[in-house]
Amino acid sequence: MPSKLMELIAQINSSESDRIACLIADACVGGALELAKKMGIKKVAFWPQAATQLALLLKIPNLIDDGIIDSDGIAIQNQIIQLSPDMPAINTAELSWSCFSDELTVKIAFKLGVVQVLKAVKSVDRNICNSSNWLESGTFASFPDFIPIGPLLASNRLGKSVGNFRKEDSGCLAWLDQQPPNSVIYVAFGTYTIFDQNQFEELAIGLELTNRPFFWVVRENTIEDVNNAYPMGFNERVHHQGWMVRRAPQQKVLFHPSVACFIGHCGWNSTIEGISNGIPFLCWPYFADQLFNQGYICDYLKIGLGFNKYDSGIIRREEIKNKLEQLLSDERFKERALDLQTKIQNSVREGGSTYENFNDFVAWIKD
Numbered sequence: 001m002p003s004k005l006m007e008l009i010a011q012i013n014s015s016e017s018d019r020i021a022c023l024i025a026d027a028c029v030g031g032a033l034e035l036a037k038k039m040g041i042k043k044v045a046f047w048p049q050a051a052t053q054l055a056l057l058l059k060i061p062n063l064i065d066d067g068i069i070d071s072d073g074i075a076i077q078n079q080i081i082q083l084s085p086d087m088p089a090i091n092t093a094e095l096s097w098s099c100f101s102d103e104l105t106v107k108i109a110f111k112l113g114v115v116q117v118l119k120a121v122k123s124v125d126r127n128i129c130n131s132s133n134w135l136e137s138g139t140f141a142s143f144p145d146f147i148p149i150g151p152l153l154a155s156n157r158l159g160k161s162v163g164n165f166r167k168e169d170s171g172c173l174a175w176l177d178q179q180p181p182n183s184v185i186y187v188a189f190g191t192y193t194i195f196d197q198n199q200f201e202e203l204a205i206g207l208e209l210t211n212r213p214f215f216w217v218v219r220e221n222t223i224e225d226v227n228n229a230y231p232m233g234f235n236e237r238v239h240h241q242g243w244m245v246r247r248a249p250q251q252k253v254l255f256h257p258s259v260a261c262f263i264g265h266c267g268w269n270s271t272i273e274g275i276s277n278g279i280p281f282l283c284w285p286y287f288a289d290q291l292f293n294q295g296y297i298c299d300y301l302k303i304g305l306g307f308n309k310y311d312s313g314i315i316r317r318e319e320i321k322n323k324l325e326q327l328l329s330d331e332r333f334k335e336r337a338l339d340l341q342t343k344i345q346n347s348v349r350e351g352g353s354t355y356e357n358f359n360d361f362v363a364w365i366k367d
Contacts, residue, residue, distance in 0.1 A: 002031045002032065002034070002035045005032060005035055006035055006038075006039065009023075009035075009039060009041070010039075020041060021041060021042060021365060021366070022036075022041060022042035022043070022044060022365045023035070023036035023041055023042070023043055023044070024044040024045075024046055024128070025043075025044075025045065025046065026045075026046050026048065027045040027046065027047050027048075027054075027117050027120050027121050027127075028113070028116075028117055028120075029120075030116050030117065030119060030120035033045060033120050033123065033124055034120075034123070037123060042125050042126075042364075042365065043123070043124045043125055044124055044125060044126045044127070044128055045120055045121045045124045045126070045127050045128070046128050046129075046130075047121070047127055047128065047129045047130070047146075048130050048268065048269070049096075049130075049268045049289050050131060050135075050136065050139075050268055050289065050292065050293060050296065051129040051131045051136045051139045051140065051143070051146050051148065052083075052087055052088055052090070052136055052139045052292070052296070053096060053289050053292065054121065054127065054129065054143075054146065055083055055087070055139050055142065055143050055146070056081070056083065056090060056095075057114060057117060057118050057121065058118065058121070058122075058143070059083055060073075060114065060118060063081070068081065068092065069092070069095070072106075072107040072110060072111075073095070073097050073098065073106060073107065073109075073110030073111075073114060074098070074103060074106060074107070075092035075093070075095065075098060077092070078091070078092055078093060079091075079092055080092075083139075083142065084138060084141075084142045085138075086137065086138025086141060086142070087136075087138040087139050087142060088136075088138075088139075088292075088295065088296050088299070088300040089295070089299075090292055090295075091295070093291075094291040094292045094295065096113075096114075096288045096289040096291075096292065097109040097110045097113055097114050097288075098110075099287040099288055099291065100287075126145075126147060126361070126364070127145060127146050127147065128146075128147045128148075128149050128361065129146050129147065129148050129149065129150065130149070130150040130151065130152045130268070130269075130272065131148045131150045131151075131272075132148050132150050132151060132343075132344050132347050132353070132354055133148055133347065133353045133354075134340060134343040134344055134347060134353075135148075135150075135275070135301070135340070135344070136148070147357050147361060148353070148354060148357060149354055149357050149358045149361060150272060150354065151272045151273075151275075151276050151344060151348070151354075152272075153251060153272070153273065153276060154251060172215065172243055172245055172248055172249075172253065173249070173252060173253070173256065175215075175243045176215065176253065176256045176258045176259070177256075177258070179213050179258040180258065181257045181258055182257070182258070182259075182260045182334075183212060183213055183258055183260055184212070184213045184214065184215055184256075184258045184259045184260055185207065185210065185212055185213070185214040185215070185260060185261055185263060185324065186214075186215050186253055186254065186259050186261070186262050186263070186264075186279075187203075187207065187214060187215065187216040187217065187262075187263045187264070188216075188217035188248065188250060188262075188263075188264050188265075188270070189217070189219075189222070189264060189265040189284065189286065190264070190265045190267045190270060190286070191219075192286065192287070193222070193265050193284075193286040194221065194222060194223065195222060195223045196223070197223065197224075197229060198314055199314055199315065200222070200223045200229050200230075201229075201230075201231050202314060202315060202316055202317045202320070203315070203317075203320060204230055204231055204234050205231060205234075205317040206315075206316075206317035206318075206319070206320025206321050206324075207238075207242065207320065208234065208237060208238055208241070208242075209317060209318075209320075209321040210320075210321050210324050210325070211241070212241075212260075212324070212328075213241055213242065213243075213258075214238075214241065214242045214243075215242070215243045215245075215248070215253065215259075216242060216243070216244045216245075217244075217245055217246070217247065217248050217250075218244050218245070218246065219246060219247070220246060250270070250273060251273055254273050254274055254276075254277040254279055255277050259277075259279060260279075260328055261279060261280050261281065261282060261324070261327055261328060262274045262279045262280070262281050262282070263281075263282040263284060263324075264281065264282075264283070264284065265284055265285055265286045265290050266281070266283050266284070266285045266290040266291075266293040266294045266297065267289075267290055267293070268289060268293060271293055271296075271297065274337075275301075275303070275337065275340050275341065275344065276341060276344055276345075277341060278334070278337045278338040278340070278341035278342075279337060280303050280304055280327055280333040280334055280336075280337045281297050281298075281303060281304030281305075282304060282305055282306075282307065282323055282324065282327055283297055283298060283304050283305065283306045283307070284307060284315070294306050301336065301340065302332075302333070302336055303333055303336050303337045303340065304327070304333065305323050305326060305327050305333075307319055307320070307323055
């Protein structure tokens with residue numbers, strides 16, 4: 001990839017007009033950022049996760065020196081990491097690279113997914129983040145070199161979603177139109193979350209027991225033989241209560257006034273989308289940074305709740321029903337979510353912090 005990218009940039013810059021002055025790449029694509037350095041153009045790392053996660057990466061040498069993790073990223077002791085008093089706390093059990101069950105995989109993930117990224121973000125001219133001062137004010141105050149330009153959401157002016165490889169079910173919006181305001185439970189677990197049969201059935205029955213309308217995105221690879229995975233008679237019983245699809249236009253769904261809450265995996269993009277629409281969360285993290293994001297949503301922003309697992313590791317149907325009732329009966333969760341939504345919306349308008357950050361960033365590129 002770097003050689004082809006070099007050829008492309010060289011070809012474009014051979015002309016006198018429209019020369020490439022800056023390369024912006026995901027922080028994980030260190031080869032592209034290294035190439036920008038060699039070619040003498042400005043280089044910017046884009047960080048798609050919470051900025052606090054990036055701050056943690058930059059503090060890894062300190063964590064090693066302090067005996068919290070070893071040089072392979074393995075936690076030596078179970079403890080809470082507090083990078084500054086105004087930043088969310090991070091448990092060593094929630095380190096994004098330590099979510100795997102075997103130590104060898106953790107070491108590989110640390111070397112490839114952390115050490116290389118750390119090298120990249122240290123070498124760039126700017127680090128831009130899909131976040132907001134209103135979401136991570138303590139992090140951006142402690143790390144002023146991080147530039148929050150989020151939330152980065154598709155504009156409704158696009159008319160249709162772009163970049164999807166699977167067809168979305170746009171008919172679901174008509175179903176949402178038929179539901180009362182603030183009534184629907186939206187359930188979606190991103191691209192990688194998978195369930196075994198027991199957990200899938202507990203989730204299905206838990207949703208049924210709420211007696212609330214629910215909208216459930218069930219990917220083809222959510223579970224083996226997804227067409228026959230539902231409990232016996234489930235589809236018939238929830239015919240008027242639930243809507244199940246393979247893929248949905250998530251931003252449009254979360255924007256819909258009928259949606260009351262979001263049960264999800266706590267991926268950062270989904271977190272940003274939910275917060276931007278004033279939606280409270282029920283958190284069901286799967287791996288990587290999602291574990292930290294759950295604590296961030298529940299303990300720091302206080303706009304959601306997590307589930308308790310039984311000894312078998314299963315989240316039971318009664319737990320799902322009870323946590324939904326707890327979340328939706330306490331108006332403070334919704335109030336805090338709506339307050340954040342308003343602040344974030346104001347930040348992207350003229351004069352807002354994100355608006356000004358983005359304009360300053362563009363001016364720096366042009367300079």
